[in-house]
Amino acid sequence: MAVTVEQLTKTFGTQHAVDEISFSAEEGQILGFLGPNGAGKSTTMKMLTGYLQPDNGKATVAGYDVVEEGLLARRQIGYLPENNPLNIEMYILEYLEWVAGFYQVDNPRKRVDEMIDLVGLGRERHKKIGQLSKGYRQRVGLAQALIHDPAVLLLDEPTSGLDPNQLIDIRQLIRELGKNKTILFSTHIMQEVAVLCDRLIIIHKGKLVANGPVEELLHQLSGSQRVVVRTEQPVDGKAFSDIKGVQRVDRKEDGRLFLLDTRGDHQISADIFRTSVSQGWTLTELHAESRGVEDVFQQLTKDQ
Ligand SMILES: Nc1ncnc2c1ncn2[C@@H]1O[C@H](COP(=O)(O)OP(=O)(O)O)[C@@H](O)[C@H]1O
Numbered sequence: 044m045a046v047t048v049e050q051l052t053k054t055f056g057t058q059h060a061v062d063e064i065s066f067s068a069e070e071g072q073i074l075g076f077l078g079p080n081g082a083g084k085s086t087t088m089k090m091l092t093g094y095l096q097p098d099n100g101k102a103t104v105a106g107y108d109v110v111e112e113g114l115l116a117r118r119q120i121g122y123l124p125e126n127n128p129l130n131i132e133m134y135i136l137e138y139l140e141w142v143a144g145f146y147q148v149d150n151p152r153k154r155v156d157e158m159i160d161l162v163g164l165g166r167e168r169h170k171k172i173g174q175l176s177k178g179y180r181q182r183v184g185l186a187q188a189l190i191h192d193p194a195v196l197l198l199d200e201p202t203s204g205l206d207p208n209q210l211i212d213i214r215q216l217i218r219e220l221g222k223n224k225t226i227l228f229s230t231h232i233m234q235e236v237a238v239l240c241d242r243l244i245i246i247h248k249g250k251l252v253a254n255g256p257v258e259e260l261l262h263q264l265s266g267s268q269r270v271v272v273r274t275e276q277p278v279d280g281k282a283f284s285d286i287k288g289v290q291r292v293d294r295k296e297d298g299r300l301f302l303l304d305t306r307g308d309h310q311i312s313a314d315i316f317r318t319s320v321s322q323g324w325t326l327t328e329l330h331a332e333s334r335g336v337e338d339v340f341q342q343l344t345k346d347q
């Protein structure tokens with residue numbers, strides 16, 4: 044495994060920023076780390092990079108324990124922090140050579156040239172960082188993260204704040220890089236993980252709420268529906284819970300309106316109809332709403 048995280052925990056005061064999170068990523072995978080603001084994404088990444096000390100749990104990168112073997116682990120990590128803090132007064136070449144020197148890479152000039160080609164900064168190479176658009180600054184950030192040829196890239200919201208064209212370019216670049224590296228990248232954009240990732244993790248308020256291959260999760264999510272049922276008279280609606288595929292029943296309007304969260308490929312409306320008839324309930328409305336990925340994300344991360 045390129046990255047393993049076991050029961051990782053970080054508390055600030057009384058707040059559980061990261062609460063017993065466990066997951067792993069295999070070599071060459073692109074792992075999407077999805078969650079709303081404040082979910083604990085950056086805190087998790089900072090623990091992997093050694094910027095923050097975990098309160099509990101453990102993590103390894105490329106086989107090295109991030110606490111016990113911090114230096115060795117860090118050698119295998121390329122990190123693009125959130126908001127990509129760069130010194131705008133520096134020239135691109137100056138900055139990247141400085142980073143190369145920091146990591147003591149062999150033949151830094153050549154390595155910097157290779158990185159500039161790799162991330163597509165060729166035409167901008169003689170500019171100051173401050174002269175670059177946000178999309179090109181992200182390229183500098185990626186070049187910086189790659190310079191010591193790490194096995195694992197940690198990219199903290201690398202696409203946030205980019206305009207639509209820059210977004211496409213940076214996603215394309217991440218996809219390219221993912222062919223040779225394990226990438227963990229965070230985002231709060233659901234669609235982004237669908238196009239980029241092999242595996243998806245969703246965290247909310249420090250807790251893991253979903254973890255699995257993207258296709259599998261998307262399939263589950265696409266099979267998820269909300270069915271709206273209205274009855275003529277108030278009923279208890281308990282029999283709805285026994286229907287196969289019904290996961291949650293929300294009883295509203297004193298028992299005249301029911302919102303059923305359902306999952307599964309089969310047509311559930313017929314079962315709901317049959318159940319209602321056998322209970323002697325007269326239906327005045329029955330329809331299913333397909334639920335978009337954003338919607339399901341909200342469902343997964345909404346407060347219990
Ligand atoms: N250094 C810190 N001191 C106190 N609280 C922090 C600190 N860093 C993060 N937090 C809190 O921990 C929670 C998780 O933050 P963060 O990991 O930055 O979330 P995300 O990156 O998913 O938006 C937030 O509520 C944040 O306010």
Ligand SMILES: [Mg+2]
Nearest residue numbers: 084085086125
């Ligand atoms: Mg963050």
